[in-house]
Amino acid sequence: MKITSSYYGNILILGRTNVGKSTLLNLLINKKISIISHKKNTTNNNIIGVYNNDIYQISFIDTPGNIFYKNKIFNLFKNYEYNYILFILDKNRWNYIEENFTKIFSKINIPIILIINKVDQIKNKNILLSYINFIQKKIKIFHLFIISAKYKLYTNDICSFICKHLPKQKHFYSSSYITNQTDKTIIKEIIRENIMKFLHKEIPYNIKIKVVFPKNLLNKLYIFLLVNKINYKKIIIGKNSKNIKLIKKRSEQNIEKFFHKKIILNIWIKIK
Template identity: 55%
Template sequence: MNKKISFYFGRVLILGRTNSGKSTLLNKLIGKNISITSHKINTTYFNINGIYNYDNYQIEYIDSPGFINKNNIISNLLDNKKIDVILLVLDRNKWNNIEENIIKIINNISISTIIIINKIDKIYNKTILLPYINFLKTKIFFTNLVMISAKKKLYVNDIHHFIFKILPKKKHFFPKNYITNQSKELIISEIIRKYIMKYIHNELPYIIKIKVEPFIKTSKIFIKNINILLYVNKIIHKKILIGKNAKIIKLIISKSQNSIEKFLNRKIILKIWIKLK
């Protein structure tokens, strides 16, 4: 008689300060770039969910917004979703009121927490880690602690195995081939915003509205056009986006098209129009 297979499913919330590497970690855990990364603050505006499947295990990872430092953001995430595991991502040995605020909430709930010390490739004096880990033990109770470099994908896969041990027995929530429950249009808009952030060095990227017009596959390997509308408030914003001799907008289109092709796994023609609101 065949033994009945048990299935495991759980939601994992990724918390941490801005630029601690949460989005990079999510991308590496999923194996696809679904959350944009940038050195600028507050890059992620909303929750990005990524789905990881391995045999009879399924994990829904939730990347929290860049402005997670606000307590009500964490509380709302915990109230609105059934979270089974928390990944608290720490940027090396940084610790201040941001981390203090996050652990105050974690310490008041009974959710298994795994500490992730990220960017260990940048810690040249590894002797500081043991005192730091001892310090963490005085601050928060955690199930496991993993030291990684998300950018270089060092020890990232270990995280999955620690989570597997915690997941409840439950039917899988998503089809096996799911990678994210975000729409393709949303991810494309996020890719474009990433490159606007990269090449526009002021507050402008935060006020631009991006609209991705509906597109269709023309073949298995080609999408004819993806049309993007960028809405700005002022003529000067439009001039900044275009740049001298259209240098900046051409760069944004070129880099975005390359990344979108990798995401969609097909060739595209990307067209961008800049309009006043």
């Protein structure tokens, strides 16, 4: 019986808030596990997403965008060993945040795969060339990708490239494993994403979401939105219940797509 080699690696995803880390992670593993929003600090904890392709397995670790202080970045390296770092940049932005990352990179011996995202927003390509030259003086780059995660431009090439450079190693996760997020967490994140999409920017941060799975009701979920002001409750409901209906409908669609089964949400809004 022929024994097939297996390949595995840990990849850390770093970059400033709103650079597109969560969008890219979802594309890399072809599954929406990480919340996407234009609002700051949407991802609050490290999220693991696992890419499986026959003999190749890649564990991607998505990090919060607010960990750009040196001590927080160093903490990422305490419990994991990484084969590569995906360092994502927002078109041609560069300030103290990126400088802090580069200072850390100079002290660790992990190859940096640089990803310049949102290239669709750069009209003058000469700016892009000068930006790449600037970065090359700051960071030793193992490989460079220029992408648009929003429009899925050149994102497929990233996993193909990483697979070619993975070490021979047993897979850490089963082939069916996707993420370290629990079902409840994924449901909460989907609802929170839709709340962010349809409501004012200051409200989502004041909402706590509780998910209850009723016994013997496999397709029904009880959702409690806990707020601390009566005005927030009114805004969430909206005129003629418009907002809450939109949140419910879109959340049900997203949850059904993820879990591949019919879902009914019963949503209550309570004052804490």
